[in-house]
Amino acid sequence: MTRIILHVDMDAFFAAVEQREHPELKGKPVIVGADPKGGRGRGVVSTCSYEARKFGVHSAMPISQAYRLCPRGIYVRPNGKLYQQVSGEIFEIFYEFTDLVEPVSIDEAFLDVTGSVRLFGDGVSIAKKIKKRILEKEQLTASIGVAPNKYLAKIASDLEKPDGLVVVEPDEIETFLWSLDISKLWGAGQKTQQILRKMGIQTIGDLARFPRDILKSKLGSAGEHFYNLAHGHDNRPVVVREEVKSVSNEHTFPEDTADIDVLRQKLIYLCEKVGYRLRKKQLKGRTIHLKLRYENFSTITRNLTIGKATDRTREIFDIVWDLFEKNYMSGRKVRLLGVGVSGFGEAEGKQLSLFDALDEKHRELDKVQDMLVDRFGKHIIQRAESLKKPGKKKEG
Numbered sequence: 001m002t003r004i005i006l007h008v009d010m011d012a013f014f015a016a017v018e019q020r021e022h023p024e025l026k027g028k029p030v031i032v033g034a035d036p037k038g039g040r041g042r043g044v045v046s047t048c049s050y051e052a053r054k055f056g057v058h059s060a061m062p063i064s065q066a067y068r069l070c071p072r073g074i075y076v077r078p079n080g081k082l083y084q085q086v087s088g089e090i091f092e093i094f095y096e097f098t099d100l101v102e103p104v105s106i107d108e109a110f111l112d113v114t115g116s117v118r119l120f121g122d123g124v125s126i127a128k129k130i131k132k133r134i135l136e137k138e139q140l141t142a143s144i145g146v147a148p149n150k151y152l153a154k155i156a157s158d159l160e161k162p163d164g165l166v167v168v169e170p171d172e173i174e175t176f177l178w179s180l181d182i183s184k185l186w187g188a189g190q191k192t193q194q195i196l197r198k199m200g201i202q203t204i205g206d207l208a209r210f211p212r213d214i215l216k217s218k219l220g221s222a223g224e225h226f227y228n229l230a231h232g233h234d235n236r237p238v239v240v241r242e243e244v245k246s247v248s249n250e251h252t253f254p255e256d257t258a259d260i261d262v263l264r265q266k267l268i269y270l271c272e273k274v275g276y277r278l279r280k281k282q283l284k285g286r287t288i289h290l291k292l293r294y295e296n297f298s299t300i301t302r303n304l305t306i307g308k309a310t311d312r313t314r315e316i317f318d319i320v321w322d323l324f325e326k327n328y329m330s331g332r333k334v335r336l337l338g339v340g341v342s343g344f345g346e347a348e349g350k351q352l353s354l355f356d357a358l359d360e361k362h363r364e365l366d367k368v369q370d371m372l373v374d375r376f377g378k379h380i381i382q383r384a385e386s387l388k389k390p391g392k393k394k395e396g
């Protein structure tokens with residue numbers, strides 16, 4: 001069956017969001033990125049408005065170079081949190097039309113709408129509806145490619161940016177594809193492109209007409225893959241990212257133990273791991289789980305659901321420790337401990353409380369710890385408590 005794939009990519013995403021938030025920036029060259037500091041700034045351009053692109057400015061360019069090209073541009077620091085939020089709202093629109101959504105980046109996704117045609121009309125109609133929804137809901141423009149596969153849809157979305165809509169009909173694949181330069185060959189890096197150019201291949205058409213066997217001998221299985229792409233064949237499905245239902249970690253002791261200090265330290269350690277993974281995945285959960293297996297393999301699991309979702313190590317541990325103290329049969333040897341958090345996605349209460357200041361402190365601590373783990377690896381830092389040697393006095 002012929003599939004209908006959409007590739008949606010927002011136009012000048014960060015810059016467009018800034019122009020929306022600050023209408024006085026509309027129509028102006030807006031450059032989102034590092035501080036140019038009058039041309040002496042370090043760091044790079046994240047993205048820029050189409051008005052700034054006329055000056056030759058583009059993503060990943062040193063900000064000092066951008067400043068030389070466009071000294072009158074409006075330079076804005078990125079507001080990642082805002083872009084993430086807008087991105088979430090845009091993805092919600094995608095899910096109004098199909099469940100088969102494959103996120104590619106913050107502003108880009110593949111949608112398989114083959115099964116949505118009866119409800120919403122053909123691929124072009126769906127693309128138009130999505131563009132209209134994004135414009136109405138977010139006052140932003142997207143470019144969409146509609147094609148029988150991912151590769152063609154991806155190329156198509158780029159062809160008429162900004163605010164583009166390009167449809168590739170199954171019978172126009174060759175005219176559409178073959179005049180394009182091989183830099184448009186998806187997955188072919190600089191090195192592969194160099195090899196191809198040395199073989200006299202400049203366009204995707206040249207590649208399509210090249211003997212398949214020679215390509216295979218030069219590039220192995222990648223040669224076959226690129227040959228297929230050049231003929232517009234790509235049967236990779238749209239892959240839905242599996243929803244994470246819970247985040248958990250367990251530990252089996254090398255030797256069963258009833259030492260309360262050892263057990264407590266291990267629980268802290270497990271909470272740190274779970275908290276770290278939650279924050280990495282940007283998840284917060286309301287249900288905290290404890291798993292406890294005794295030396296005879298009898299196992300208990302206990303959980304508690306709290307009012308406000310959390311990703312905070314300290315908060316998770318406090319609950320886990322409470323569950324442990326209430327359920328552990330003192331003196332019995334433990335074989336395994338596990339900690340988990342689930343119950344994501346429920347709206348989080350935004351109420352401010354007296355505890356928020358303390359909360360903030362723990363959040364900072366989590367942040368510093370995550371940064372160190374990212375930089376030096378998981379074993380470099382643990383809170384002092386989880387490092388404490390067995391046998392030492394613990395605080396409550």
Ligand code: TTP
Pocket residue numbers: 009010011012013014015045046047048059060106107108161162
């Ligand atoms: P892109 O979709 O590549 O770029 P864009 O949306 O700004 O412009 P286009 O109309 O060409 O699609 O990337 C999406 C966002 O990701 C972009 O707005 C900023 C960010 N980004 C960076 O921070 N650094 C980069 O090098 C790139 C390419 C993007």
Ligand code: MG
Pocket residue numbers: 009010011012013107108
């Ligand atoms: Mg984009």
